[in-house]
Amino acid sequence: MRSILKKEKTLSQNAHNNLTAYFMIFPALLVLAIFVYAPLFLAISKSMTNWSFYGTSEFIWFKNFALILKNQLFRVSIVNALKFVGIIVPIQLVLSFLFAHVLKSLASRMGTFVKSSIYVPTVIAGVIASVIFIFIFDYSSGLANVILGFFGVERQAFLADPKLALFSVCLPIIWLGFGYNSLVMFAGLINIPKEYYESADIDGAGFFTKMIKITIPSLKNTVLLLCINLVTTTIQLFDVPYVMTGGGPLNKTITPIIYLFNSSKSNDQSMGYTLAGALLVMIVITLVNTIVFRVIQSDKSADD
């Protein structure tokens, strides 16, 4: 008897649940539909037309993709994005991995202070970081050149020298992300069970053995998460290079988004062309992330 009652109750509750649930998820789905799915489908459909803001659009198949792939500047921007990934991702991973170990061994009060301090840059706008580093990199007497001068090194035009610009732009980006990455790495580190190290100690394993056999394999998921996050944001860099160099000198720091941003503002190309470029960048991001995923996962399977 009781179970029948209970069943009836859950049934009516379920019908009610449906309504409540749809009411509760509706706003989220609506926003995602209008601002993620609709634009994505618009991009896919319009990228195959010669549509611009004015006038009609004609279906031209993959002409836009061919056109933008042939564009020298777009190709340069993709290569630059990969260079940024090649510099920023390994540096961030190594720095945060090392500093996570330092964080782990800090006295508790000091630990709180250090963790908070390194996190502060994370809340700073890319634009602000850019103007601070433009100031620090000033040629005539910015702080960076003052420090170089102190060591007897000659002045550098950090942002105007085509050889240096890309590295100089990386610096504020690394500064902005270092704290967050270190804390995530630290979280991964303290989640490794102590017993692993204890039994390794009993076996007489040294520092490096423990690092390679225990620490690094245990951090695989953390590293994967950080890597994909870093790759995705780095390929989509805009604020810092746009404000610091505008993509120059000699297009050495132009990124895909700077290129597409400029192209969407000019009337030289159709919107279809710009949208095709955006989709290509998305494909590049997915490709690089797939490679990252494969590399890290294959290591794992070799271990098991």
Next chain:
Amino acid sequence: MSVKRNRHNIKGLLNNLFGLIVALISIFPLIWMAIASFKPENEVLGFPFRLLPTRWVPDNYIQLFANRDIPFLSSIKATLIVSIIATVLSLAIATMAAYAFARLDFKFKKSMWAIVITTMYIPGIATMIPAFILMARMNLLNTYAVLILPSLAYAYNILFFRQFFLSMPVSIEEAALIDGASRFQIFHKIFLPMSTSPMVIVGVSIFVGYWNSFVWPSITVSDPSLYQVTQIIQSYNATYAQKYGVVMAGSTLVAVIPIALFLIFQRYIVKGITLTGLK
């Protein structure tokens, strides 16, 4: 034994010292910015090099507010309006959806969850320009709506709250259901009040995200009365090339708000990341 302990102490001391140095390097650019904003014009870059100003002056700030072409205060106001409204709405949207996905059973739950989660894998670049085109067609350029609406639902935040709600004991809910509370009442009266910590973590991250956003406002807003703070700093940077004092004054004021928010809530935020590994 004591030798080993000593070595341990020295190692600990060195570690603490190193940690302290890195912490100071991390905040140094911000301190450098703030110091420069109080320097007289000839000392910001001048020789000989000085760490601190000979006298602390408000000149740069006065010049900042005197410039009527670049409306600094009104952009602070406009950005505050956008960030606050967006934070409140985003939190409401994310917590509601998360509660439904965590605690309710309904038809098509799995496919709807997939629709939400898939958006995490669609990079902003693919949707930004077409979203701009849609907004232009709807005549929404140069409005508060275009600044606020597009990022209101963020799958990551929904996921974050869902994980939190899933970890709450079912017994609370059962008791409330027996007392005749509706699901929405349970969400509103029981779950939300117990979610201070994730609300703070996600809320600050949403606010900071809006406060710092640059590319979207640059594309969609050209009306100076709606300029966001990042746009203002960018135009200072273009106008006052070499006059770093003024740019640093503006940057200091713009940076103070997210830093203050972080410092107020740092306990929650640092703990949240170190516990979950999520922002």
